Amino acid sequence: MDLPLNKKHNYMIRTILFINILFLFVPLKAQDVDELLNQSPDSVINYTTATFKSTRIVSGHSIERMPAGQLDVRISHRFGTVNQGSYDFWGLDQSNTHFSLEYGITNWLMAGAGRGTNHKMYDGFLKFTLWRQSTGKRNMPVSISYLTTMSLTSEKLQLPGNVNFWMRASFVNQLLIARKFSERFSFEINPTFIHRNLVQTELDPNDILAVGAGARFKLSKRVSLNGEYYYVIPPVHDFRSSPKPNNSLSFGFDIETGGHVFQFHLTNSVDMIEKSFIGETNGNWKHGDIHLGFNISRVFTLK
Numbered sequence: 001m002d003l004p005l006n007k008k009h010n011y012m013i014r015t016i017l018f019i020n021i022l023f024l025f026v027p028l029k030a031q032d033v034d035e036l037l038n039q040s041p042d043s044v045i046n047y048t049t050a051t052f053k054s055t056r057i058v059s060g061h062s063i064e065r066m067p068a069g070q071l072d073v074r075i076s077h078r079f080g081t082v083n084q085g086s087y088d089f090w091g092l093d094q095s096n097t098h099f100s101l102e103y104g105i106t107n108w109l110m111a112g113a114g115r116g117t118n119h120k121m122y123d124g125f126l127k128f129t130l131w132r133q134s135t136g137k138r139n140m141p142v143s144i145s146y147l148t149t150m151s152l153t154s155e156k157l158q159l160p161g162n163v164n165f166w167m168r169a170s171f172v173n174q175l176l177i178a179r180k181f182s183e184r185f186s187f188e189i190n191p192t193f194i195h196r197n198l199v200q201t202e203l204d205p206n207d208i209l210a211v212g213a214g215a216r217f218k219l220s221k222r223v224s225l226n227g228e229y230y231y232v233i234p235p236v237h238d239f240r241s242s243p244k245p246n247n248s249l250s251f252g253f254d255i256e257t258g259g260h261v262f263q264f265h266l267t268n269s270v271d272m273i274e275k276s277f278i279g280e281t282n283g284n285w286k287h288g289d290i291h292l293g294f295n296i297s298r299v300f301t302l303k
Contacts, residue, residue, distance in 0.1 A: 048133035051143060051180040052188070054261045054297055055102065055110075055127075057214035057228045058250040059269060059277050062188060063145040063178040065127050066104030069303035074100045074114075076272045076295045083288030091292060098272040103302075116272060123151040123273050133180060145176040151275045163198070170196045170275040174212075184218040192230070194279060208279040209233040222256040226265070230278045248281045252293075263295040 052062035055072065066072050076098040080091030088094065100114025100123075108129040115122050126148050133143040149172040157163050171194070178188035190212035199206055214228035230248040252265025268283030269276075270291055283289030 044136045045134050045138045046136045048135075048143065048180050051133070051178050051186045052216050052226075053224060053254045053256060054263065054295070056263065056295060056297075057188065057216065057226050058252045058263070058265050058267060059248070059272050060190065060212055060214060060228055060230070060274065061125075061127065061145075061147050061174070061176060062214065063129075063143045063176045065108075065110040065129055065145065066102055066299070068104045068107045069301060070104045071300045071302050072102040072112075073298045073300065074102060074295065076100075076293070078267070078270050078272065078291045078293040081283065081289045081291055083290070096270050096272075114273075118271055118276070119153045120155040121151055121153050121271075121273065121276070123149060123275070125149040127176075133178075142177055142179045144178075147174040147176060147274075148172070149174075149274055151273055167198045170194065170198075172274040172278075174274065186216045188212075188214045190214070190230075192274065192278060194275060196275070205235070210278050212278070216254070224254045225251075226254055226263070227251045232279050245279050246281050246284055248277045249285060260296060260298040263297075265293050265295075266290050267293060 052064050055062055055064050055066065059076075078096045080088055080094030082090045084091050084094075096116070096118045098114055098116035100112050102110060102112035104110045110127050111125065112127075113122075113124040128146045130144045130146055131140050131142070134140045151170050151172075152165070153168050172192065174190050174192045176188060176190055178186060180186045192208075192210040192212060194208040194210070196206050196208070210230050210232045212228060212230040214226065216224050216226050218224045228248075228250050232245060232247055246268060248267065248269040250265055250267035250269065252263055252267075255262045255264070267277075268285050268289050268291070269281045270283065271277045271280065283291065
C-alpha cells in the first residue's frame with residue numbers, strides 16, 4: 001500500500017537528515033585512525049631489546065634484567081683446570097657450583113640471592129635499569145644499568161680472635177653501559193669498585209678498581225659467541241704479599257633452547273661472583289689454567 005504524499009515527504013526528510021548526521025561523524029573517526037597510522041616515527045619511543053640473551057655475559061652481569069614477575073633459577077658450574085691432565089680427567093673430577101634465584105620485582109628492578117661452594121659464599125644483589133637504548137621521540141645511544149652486590153663468606157677461618165659478620169662481608173658497585181650496534185653485535189663496558197672488609201694481609205688493598213668489557217656476536221637465531229675481560233687497575237698488581245692476581249678472561253657460547261638458556265665457556269676464573277673473579281683470579285691462560293664451565297638459566301613466570 002502506498003504512503004500518502006505528505007508522509008512520503010516526511011519520511012524522505014528524516015532519511016536524508018539521518019544520512020547527513022551519519023556522514024558527519026564517520027569522517028571524524030576515520031580521520032583519527034589515519035592520524036594514528038600516519039603518526040611520525042619521531043613521536044614514538046622505540047626501545048632496543050635483546051642486547052644480550054641472558055642476564056650474564058659469561059661470569060659478569062649484562063645490562064639485561066628479569067621482567068616483572070619472572071623468576072630465573074640459575075645454576076653455574078666451573079670444573080678444575082684442564083692442565084691437570086688425564087689423572088683428574090682434565091679438571092672434570094673437580095667442581096665448583098653456584099646456585100641462585102633471581103626475580104624481576106618491577107620492569108626496572110631485579111633482585112637475586114645465591115650460594116657458592118667456593119669459600120661457602122653467600123651473595124645478594126640489586127640491579128636497576130637507569131636508561132634504555134632507544135630511537136624516535138627519545139634518542140638514547142646506550143643502555144645503562146646499576147649493579148650493587150654484597151657477599152659473605154661462611155667458611156671457617158683459621159685466624160686469631162673472632163671474625164665477626166661484617167669482617168666477612170664484601171661489596172661491589174658497578175655501572176653497566178651497553179650498546180646494541182646491530183642485530184648481531186653488542187658491546188658493554190663496566191666500571192667497577194670493590195670493597196673487601198677482610199683481606200689476606202695488611203698490605204693487600206681493601207679497595208679495588210677495575211674496568212670490564214664484554215661483547216656478544218650472534219652466530220645464528222639461537223646461538224651467540226660471547227667474551228669478557230676484566231682489567232684490575234694498579235696498584236693491586238704491585239703487591240707481593242699474596243699471589244699476584246690475574247685479569248679475568250672468558251669466552252663462551254649462548255645456546256637458547258626454548259624455555260632456558262645454556263651457556264658454555266672457557267675461563268681462567270674459578271669463581272662466579274664479581275667480588276671473587278675480579279681481583280682474585282689466579283689462573284693464567286698461558287699456563288693452561290683454564291676452567292671448563294657452564295651456566296643454565298630456567299625462567300618461570302610467577303605472575
